[in-house]
Amino acid sequence: MKDNLIRLENISMSYGEKQVLKSINLDVRDKEFITFLGPSGCGKTTTLRIIGGFEHQTSGNVYFDGQLINDVPPHKRQLNTVFQKYALFTHLNVYDNIAFGLRISKTPEHEIKERVQKMLSMVNLSGYEKRAVVSLSGGEQQRIAIARALVNHPRVLLLDEPLGALDLKLRKEMQTELKAIQQALGITFIFVTHDQEEALTMSDTVVVMKGGKIQQIGTPIGIYNEPVNAFVADFIGESNIIDGIMNEDYVCTFGGKTFDCTDCGFAKNEPVDVVIRPEDFRMVMPREEIICGIVENIVFKGVHYEMHVKSGDITYLVHSTIPEVVGTFVGLEVEPFDIHIMKKSKPEEN
Amino acid sequence: MKKFRIAALPFAVYAGIFIVAPIVLIFMYSFQGAGGDFTLENFTRFFNFSDPTYLKVLWRSIYLAAISTVICLLLGYPMAYILSRLPNRVRGILSFLFVLPMWMNFLLRTYAWMTLLERTGIINTFLTNLGLPTWDIMYTQGAVILGNVYNFLPFMILPIYNVLVKIDKSVLEASADLGGDSGVTFRKVILPLSIPGVISGISMTFMPAVTTFVISKLLGGGQNALIGDLIENQFKVTGDWGFGSAMSVVLMILILGAMQIMQRYEDENDGSGGVLL
Amino acid sequence: MKKKLSPLSLIYSLLIFVFLYAPIAVLIIYSFNASKSRGTWGGFSLKWYAELFSNKDIMQALITTLSIAVISAVVSVVIGTAAAVGIYYSRRRTKALLTGISNIPMINADIVTGISLLLLFIFLKLDLGYVTLLLSHITFNIPYVILSVMPKLRQLDKNAFEAAIDLGATPLRAFFSVIIPEISPGIVTGAILAFTMSIDDFVISFFTTGGGVSTLSIEIYTMAKRGIKPEINALSAIMFLVVMTLLLIVNIRSSKVEKKKER
CATH class of the missing domain: 2.40.50.140 (Nucleic acid-binding proteins)
Incomplete structure (x- = not known):
């Protein structure tokens, strides 16, 4: 239990009459790449948003590093998010986008410069500082969004279907790259996708969800070879x-x-x-x-x-x-x- | 995010006082007699079929506005069509030029025609110098129509143009591909697709034309008074607010009714007439 | 499909163009005419401009017009932008109701809006004058601001606000450092639109002012009713220039933004 970073305890979520999460229990280990996999409407994004603090569960507890964080607002949580459509700030250039979080935490400008440049080189976009974000391609915007989140040295990175808008070839490239970044930085990635192949290639742990419930938690190989029910079997391949x-x-x-x-x-x-x-x-x-x-x-x-x-x-x-x-x-x-x-x-x- | 809802509060309060309450007041006054009592007299006076003085004015307003609108449509549609077929580079600038006059102060635009049309105005001086008879159009219904057409033509061109430029070029190619010549393509494809623009053009022309009192006063003289003049008169001259309010209610219902009908067509498109720039 | 402009289209376009611009051109040209009569050209002169600027009524009206335009634009930008944000995040029914109400002044005939406000001011026992004029202008300007800001809010990435919070910004800071800058093109367009609308308005001002407070439009109307005055020509020339400049700015701005998007 020592390397447990995030714990979800009996998390349920309802929008009015509609129950979207039914008593989710989950432990996320430190430094692991964990993926929530499931068809649309299965509750995977809602679970991610509850961890991020953007939604508040109807009942249940969220622990971070042993601390109960139910009432901690998102801007005070030690995690950062890469959003589905990147959510870059179009009024700022690449540099200012990445520097956004550091400026809020009042990091000295010379340190900001150093860290932004390090991030840009990590996502292979050195020299893009002055570019307008709207002038970038989808893949480039994606990298900026990742850099903008990682520059703050979060302990956990939440990724909400970040590769959904990219074409197949770029997706594959980014999958490898993301995995490499995760291993190089040694931080926890919580990844949401509906693409089973993506989940199997990248993850240490896969959480298969359906109808607001966790169907199976396991390693990619375990889930593929030993699906616990017909749904998982059919969804995974x-x-x-x-x-x-x-x-x-x-x-x-x-x-x-x-x-x-x-x-x-x-x-x-x-x-x-x-x-x-x-x-x-x-x-x-x-x-x-x-x-x-x-x-x-x-x-x-x-x-x-x-x-x-x-x-x-x-x-x-x-x-x-x-x-x-x-x-x-x-x-x-x-x-x-x-x-x-x-x-x-x-x-x-x- | 839900917290941001509160931001609409100042507007809600402002709108309650300055948009909703005034409309309620118009209705209240329209049912009020001289002594402040409840009465329908203001309406029966207007809809008096044995003495249709006021109904005639209403009819004249609708009639002149309708003629002006038809002329605007006949002049404006071809213009919008020509503009929409221009190459991209010049289209923006030229369509801007054709719409620009509508941003010129409306009184000045009307005033410009006074200087042109007056008995001693520019056109007549010119005609006299050439030894031709003068053109006494000032203070006639013709002058009012001319004023309407001049003022509202850009409001007809713009929405039609907006719809026409948005027609997917491949739709036209598809029509040609299916054997339609340019005449057929226009009648069967372009015209039906442009109907929403025509509808908003008509409403943007007809509505202000039917309610104007400036054009009729400056170009039409006293004898061609419109419903707008009548209303203005009740508030600025005779002080019969009840009657003025009643006529405003009639006008409002007329406009809202017309808008409802228009809206039904416009809903199919996404309100292309709304963008003025 | 693209064809060259046919000669017929060209002639037609020219005729419409002349029809639209000739009256304005004539006004402007005659503003430089030394002779008072319109039939004759008495040589180039700036005397009508001089007379215009020495006409106390017109200058007073100019000041009123500009100050009302600036103040009403600023106030309606603040209220209107806040309203747009509030409406955008509201529940569907509130959204429909408030949008509907904000449409009223745009749909309704100016004359009806004008007299309805007049009735309100009398009902509230407010003296007609500068204040009532200003309140009226704010009333019809707010909807134009909402109309300009709303599309920008819809274009806003729905996660942009959350992204700022996620990066450590407090909700208030996220609002001012992300949402406001992101929708600022709409706010600026709304401000210019409100300013222009305010300068351009005659009918509503006509009914809601009093006590000798008058705008340029009202001055022009009063003068035109009495007959033609060459000072008005000079005024037309100036106003045309101002409006054209403002609109050019708006258009260049929006086409710049669009080009940026296309890249």
Whole structure:
């Protein structure tokens, strides 16, 4: 518990009738890169804004470094924010934007100059001091926003979908760069995104949210490989989610066939969701014990081919580097540890 | 952020006293007789169909304003269209020039026509010097219409121009691509798209024309009094505030009614007539 | 699609241009005419300007006009900018109500606004004069300020204020060091607009002044009703120049801002 920096305790938030956060509990460790991931409206931005102090939770507590900070206004919190659309001050030039926070804290001008220049070189924009912010490209504005926040040496940087407005190539570049900055400075980054790939590439910890609730907290690899429910499985990469039955421990049935699996602890013959990643299917010659079906269509996706294989009333999504001719009757093989069994999610949560 | 709401308070108070209360007062006075009693007499006097003196004035105001508006539209639309088709570089400057006169003091603009049209004015002196008969337009309805057209033409050009320049060029190209020649493109694409501008042009021309008393007084003389003159007279000469207020109420309802109708069209566009600069 | 201007369009444009400018040009030219009669050109002279500046009534009216314009512009910029901010952050219903009320003076006929204010001043037993004139000008100027400031508030990044707070500014400091500078182009436009509107107004001033306090517009009206006076020509020339300069400033400012945005 010693390296815990931020703790959210039973945070709930309602706007009138509408409850947007339902009892969030979360610990953020010092110096970690933690990402809130989820579809729009899942409460990830609201959680970030509560940490930043821009919104006040309806109930629950926020601790920072062991101190209760529920009533500390945002300008007195030791964290800085990078906003979604940058929120740069268009009436100020690049230098004055970055110097804004330092001037408020009455830092001597010579020190401001030094720190601003250091920041500019860190975000690769040295020599941009006098430029008007409106004349910068989206990526450049983004860097200025990051510099403006980091120049104040915050202990935590909050980033609200900061890469959303950038094009794909720039996004990838910035992802790497942000991660590098975070590691170089050794401070905590709390990052909000709806892009699962972004979350997986950058984070130490991913918090998957939906409908105002935390679905799963874990490392990128853990979340990808062991999603706790069908929602997480589907949201983190594509998945086949099939109705199945857990016959007994380590044995399940779906698509009319019975398979060995690695899960246990379900009731006998309990209906479950069976989750299988499309890349975990292997296409083989059809045989009795495995699922067999007809290749309905095939799309080239660059690295792999995406195929739909229809077997009975179930259509399986299959990724494979080897194409198969449409109409072929194929078998689909899957290893026991690639079969993920999930408790059926209650209908109200969907 | 919610704290900033309080900033509207001074305005709310000011507006309550100087915008809302005065309107309430007009209504109050309009139902008041000479002795301060409640009466409908001010309205029955105005809407007296057996002696339609006042109704005739109202009709004349509407009629002259309507003619002026139609002339403004006929002159202004082509002008706005020409301006909108100019290359970007010169368009800004030229459209500015065509709108500039509307910022010239309205009295001076009217006064300018007095000096031109008077019996001994510039035009007539010129005609006389050429040995031609004089043009006695001063103090006629024609002079009032001329004054209206001159004063309000820029108010017609501007909103139409604003709408026309915003028409996406690719829409025109699409029309041409689909086989429309320039005539068809104009009738089927440009004209319908410019209707919101025309509507705000009409309201920005018709409203001030129907309520003016300066133009009618300076160019129309006494015999072409408009409703504005009547109202002015009640407050400045006869002191019959009740009757003056009643006529103001009529005028206000007329304008608000017209605005409502206009607004319905304008809502479809985002009020392109609102920008004067 | 872009075609060269056809000769017909060119002639048409010229005719409209002449129609719009000839009367103003004639006024200005004749302001330099030594002869009092309009038919004849008596040679170049500045005597009407001299007479204009020695006319005590007109000079007094000029002072009144300018002081009313400046004071009403300043007051309405303060109240109007605050109002725009307040309205912007208000709940939808308050927003609709206040916006609706602020539209009244712009939609209503000047003559109705004028007499409604007249009735108010009489009801409040205020003597008509400089103060009532000023209050009236503030009344019709505030809506123009709100109208100019509101779009700038809408353009404001909705996180700009939060960003300032986030960087350590108190809410009040954030307001004055971020929101006000960010919307300042709208405030300046509003101020110039209010100033111009105030100078330009005749109808509302006509009904709400009294006690011998008069503006240039009222002077012109009184003189024009009595007949034509060459001093008015001189006055026209000056006012035209002033208004044109002001508008040029506004336009250059706004096109500069737009160019900055385009880059």
